[in-house]
Amino acid sequence: MQFASMPGLNPRSKQKGGLLVVKRKAWERFLSLLYPERCCCCGKPVVCGKVVCTHCRPRLKSILPPLCPYCGCAKKDCRCGGHRRHTDRCVSPFYHEGAARSALHRLKFDGKAYVAEMFCLSMAKTIQREYGEVVFDCIVPVPLSRAVSKKRKYNQSLVLAKGLAPLLKVDCRELLIKEYETAPQRELPAYRRSGNVLGVFSVPPDKFIHKGCTILLVDDTITTGATMDECAKILKIYGAKAVYAVTATASRLSES
Ligand SMILES: [Zn+2]
Ligand SMILES: [Zn+2]
Numbered sequence: 001m002q003f004a005s006m007p008g009l010n011p012r013s014k015q016k017g018g019l020l021v022v023k024r025k026a027w028e029r030f031l032s033l034l035y036p037e038r039c040c041c042c043g044k045p046v047v048c049g050k051v052v053c054t055h056c057r058p059r060l061k062s063i064l065p066p067l068c069p070y071c072g073c074a075k076k077d078c079r080c081g082g083h084r085r086h087t088d089r090c091v092s093p094f095y096h097e098g099a100a101r102s103a104l105h106r107l108k109f110d111g112k113a114y115v116a117e118m119f120c121l122s123m124a125k126t127i128q129r130e131y132g133e134v135v136f137d138c139i140v141p142v143p144l145s146r147a148v149s150k151k152r153k154y155n156q157s158l159v160l161a162k163g164l165a166p167l168l169k170v171d172c173r174e175l176l177i178k179e180y181e182t183a184p185q186r187e188l189p190a191y192r193r194s195g196n197v198l199g200v201f202s203v204p205p206d207k208f209i210h211k212g213c214t215i216l217l218v219d220d221t222i223t224t225g226a227t228m229d230e231c232a233k234i235l236k237i238y239g240a241k242a243v244y245a246v247t248a249t250a251s252r253l254s255e256s
Helices: 026-034 098-109 115-131 146-152 156-168 190-197 226-237
Strands: 089-091 138-141 214-222 242-250
Touching: 089 115, 098 115, 098 156, 098 214, 098 242, 115 156, 115 242, 138 156, 156 214, 190 226, 214 226, 226 242
Parallel strands: 089 242, 138 214, 214 242
Antiparallel strands: none
């Protein structure tokens, strides 16, 4: 199924009154009588258009400005100590805790692609707030290796990137490949993560990066930022001028 054609994921989607509410079309509301929509975080049925239930909403820990430009956490939760990276900036709508963590798990391991809607709306809103006037030439997802994408059937970063494309009106392009599998970053101590992903990403010969372009790099979550940093480095080697990053969730120092 084309993610962009999924019900509700359209540019009319909006957040109202601090609650995640999506304006549905008449046929979508009718369909929800037969097939109730479900909360992205816990899977319980919700009122049509409310993508997160009232129990989970307060458990979504939003990241509020002012933000650290390098790790994307609120300045008071900065985990990078102001360490500059190849990514020009990073932002995420939520901390990798509570309901957002459950929702991301549902997207990543249970294949609940509709969960991406909630994240894409929130990511788009954060991008508009933080990146303001930046004009992106394309949206690029962080790739999975061939072995992992076979096992998981789809790349959650690609699902998020494709969901963001119509909201931001920017094309999604798979410009990166992951050459071989590495140990999962979350299983390694922070000091080993940069080395673990060093040299594993590349741009395949059939892809072309316009010199001086500005890229929005998309991943599901960020912890130390080593993966995003390595991807941004490669994109810049191949000609990108600027690489701005966005992830669905970010870990803060106290949670690592
Ligand atoms: Zn819920
Ligand atoms: Zn920081």
